[in-house]
């Protein structure tokens with residue numbers, strides 16, 4: 001049966017990404033060897049990294065003066081590398097949920113952290129607005145898409161201090177103005193590749209301040225100099241990332257992705273607002289994520305939750321159980337998820353309504 005993959009991460013990859021990576025597992029670049037068993041310094045693999053960097057720059061229109069890096073340790077390592085390298089005395093963070101809190105925790109190892117606003121008072125079901133960022137902060141850090149709570153800031157915040165974004169779960173889903181940022185990072189396993197690599201885009205001028213001694217592997221300069229090859233990189237994850245980037249380009253680039261994502265999300269949110277059995281977790285339309293759509297049974301219908309999960313799995317719908325801190329359901333509608341899968345979910349919700 002056709003499966004509809006709504007997992008939050010690791011999550012759906014395009015058929016193209018999987019096919020091309022599978023081929024390279026057996027025969028990479030015509031070498032009759034696997035991409036898993038050739039030197040990362042072979043000209044064939046160096047070409048993979050170079051092409052991936054070039055495609056990130058092309059798709060996201062990265063201006064001059066920025067470096068594109070593929071690093072290990074996931075987005076979670078960036079929670080620590082960012083303040084290690086860029087926090088001198090004080091940094092500002094927006095607390096929009098679990099990932100933001102983890103970033104804040106690491107920031108505190110290196111200096112004063114000002115939490116400019118938080119939506120903890122409503123279990124992070126909205127994006128705080130009208131906060132002030134201290135003018136003397138070394139940077140302002142925010143999470144563009146809150147994977148667990150289903151909220152999103154689908155715009156580049158206007159601040160007067162250097163801007164840093166954790167874009168793990170919405171990078172490549174919409175255009176971004178890179179020139180507004182000092183640094184963007186994203187774990188790959190939501191919109192790019194299998195787990196094992198994080199994408200970092202950093203303004204060269206933001207580096208080299210040497211606020212403190214930094215261990216070699218945690219220093220961005222090491223990886224800029226080594227062109228993501230200071231040590232052995234996660235070759236297969238980078239190879240798969242390149243395939244996804246090629247697929248994005250074939251599909252018409254980031255603007256086309258955004259158009260699809262907005263349509264997919266509208267299809268599901270419209271049904272959530274219509275169907276009497278279900279309710280979207282995020283009330284304000286402008287705060288609703290187009291990548292992770294959280295919903296619950298409506299009041300008084302909670303007992304039907306297990307029945308709906310069972311019906312969904314009969315239809316081949318996988319990965320919609322909500323995160324334990326929100327409950328209910330979460331449909332992750334990343335770039336690679338076809339609209340058809342969202343339609344199957346919506347049809348299943350309609351069928352469930354008519355039966356109950």
Ligand SMILES: *Cc1c(COP(=O)(O)O)cnc(C)c1O
Nearest residue numbers: 074075076099147166168169187
């Ligand atoms: C998944 C996720 C992370 C953590 O990524 P890892 O690669 O597992 O460290 C951080 N931030 C956001 C927004 C995420 O969605």
